Amino acid sequence: MFTGLIETTGTVISITPGDGATRMVLAAPSLRGRWRTGDSIAVNGVCLTAIPLPQTAHVAADLAGETLARTNLGSLSLGATVNLELPTPAGSPLGGHVVQGHVDATGSLLSLLPLHNDRATTDWRLTLEIPEHLFSQVISQGSITINGISLTIARLDLPRIEIAIIPHTYRATNLHTLKPGARVNIETDVLAKYASAQHAASQLDWLTAAYLIANGY
Numbered sequence: 001m002f003t004g005l006i007e008t009t010g011t012v013i014s015i016t017p018g019d020g021a022t023r024m025v026l027a028a029p030s031l032r033g034r035w036r037t038g039d040s041i042a043v044n045g046v047c048l049t050a051i052p053l054p055q056t057a058h059v060a061a062d063l064a065g066e067t068l069a070r071t072n073l074g075s076l077s078l079g080a081t082v083n084l085e086l087p088t089p090a091g092s093p094l095g096g097h098v099v100q101g102h103v104d105a106t107g108s109l110l111s112l113l114p115l116h117n118d119r120a121t122t123d124w125r126l127t128l129e130i131p132e133h134l135f136s137q138v139i140s141q142g143s144i145t146i147n148g149i150s151l152t153i154a155r156l157d158l159p160r161i162e163i164a165i166i167p168h169t170y171r172a173t174n175l176h177t178l179k180p181g182a183r184v185n186i187e188t189d190v191l192a193k194y195a196s197a198q199h200a201a202s203q204l205d206w207l208t209a210a211y212l213i214a215n216g217y
Contacts, residue, residue, distance in 0.1 A: 002042045002085050004096035004143075004150025006173045007031070010043070012080045013058060015073075021062035024048075024073065028084055029057040035086065040101070042085040044174075045148030045185045046071050047101025071103045072147075072183040081174040083148040096150030097143040098190055105131045106183040107146075110160065112175065124165035125154075126175070130186060132159065137188035145187040149173055 010028035026043065035041060035050045041059070042048070048061035068074035076082070088094065107130040116122035128146065130138070138144060140156050149169060155162040170176050178184070 001088055002047070002099040002101055002148070003088050003094050004045075004099040004145050004148060005085065006083045006149055007085050009081050009172075009174055010059075010084045012076050012078055012082060014078065015076065021064055022068060022074065023060055023062055025053070025058055025060045026082065026084075027058050031059075031084065031086070032057040035059060040087050042083075042087075042099070042101045042148050044072060044082045045099070045101060045145050045187055046073055046103050070105065071185050072106050075183060081177045083173050085148055097145075099145050099148070099150060099187060100190060101148075101187070103185045103187050104134060104137075105186050107131065107186050109178055109180055109182040109184055111180055112165070112178060121167055123167060124170050124175075126151075126163040126165050128161050128163070128184065128186075129159050130161060134186065134188055135159070137192040139192065142192060143189040145185075147174060147184050149175070 008028060008030045010026040013025040013027050016023045024043075035052055037051055039050045040047055041050045041061070043061065046067060048063070051060040051062070053060055063073055107128045110127040110129055112124055112126045114122040114124055126146070135158050138153055138156065138161060140153055142153050144151055144153055144161070144163070146163070151163045151165070153161050154164045165175060
């Protein structure tokens with residue numbers, strides 16, 4: 001489990017397609033020695049299995065076809081900056097919100113604009129377009145994960161959502177490297193997923209009952 005508090009950023013060294021999985025290699029010097037083969041690591045919010053490369057500050061991870069289809073990892077260019085987070089140990093404080101590392105879809109970055117003139121201290125406004133199947137899982141002031149970052153939705157105007165970004169988040173993550181049109185990974189709040197599923201199930205039960213009554217059962 002993760003919390004969406006990015007520990008550091010890494011750099012894409014290579015992405016090599018294979019007969020099966022595609023292998024990604026990342027450079028992350030500040031995390032060197034903190035992972036073992038088989039450990040989990042969130043890369044742009046995607047939970048992957050780490051394969052440390054001996055004698056280097058590099059780590060590899062294999063990307064399944066489903067991962068490539070659902071996330072932005074396969075479209076990253078060499079040298080791209082990615083957000084990295086290691087799992088939260090049991091009993092540790094949850095500084096963000098519960099993040100599974102199971103990306104639901106990608107969205108399109110429409111804009112990321114400063115709200116004040118001083119770029120060293122300004123906050124930012126991120127506007128994103130999300131897919132329709134996520135509409136029922138987002139609410140104003142609710143949690144959402146963008147490229148692995150725990151964020152809060154400030155405004156809904158579906159299919160657009162707006163998010164307030166503080167200066168630290170802008171500088172410490174890969175948000176400052178993104179341009180309009182970039183694909184970003186989205187994971188909606190797990191509680192919102194369950195609420196949406198429960199609502200859909202109750203609606204189905206109501207429709208079933210109405211059908212039975214209408215047909216004389």
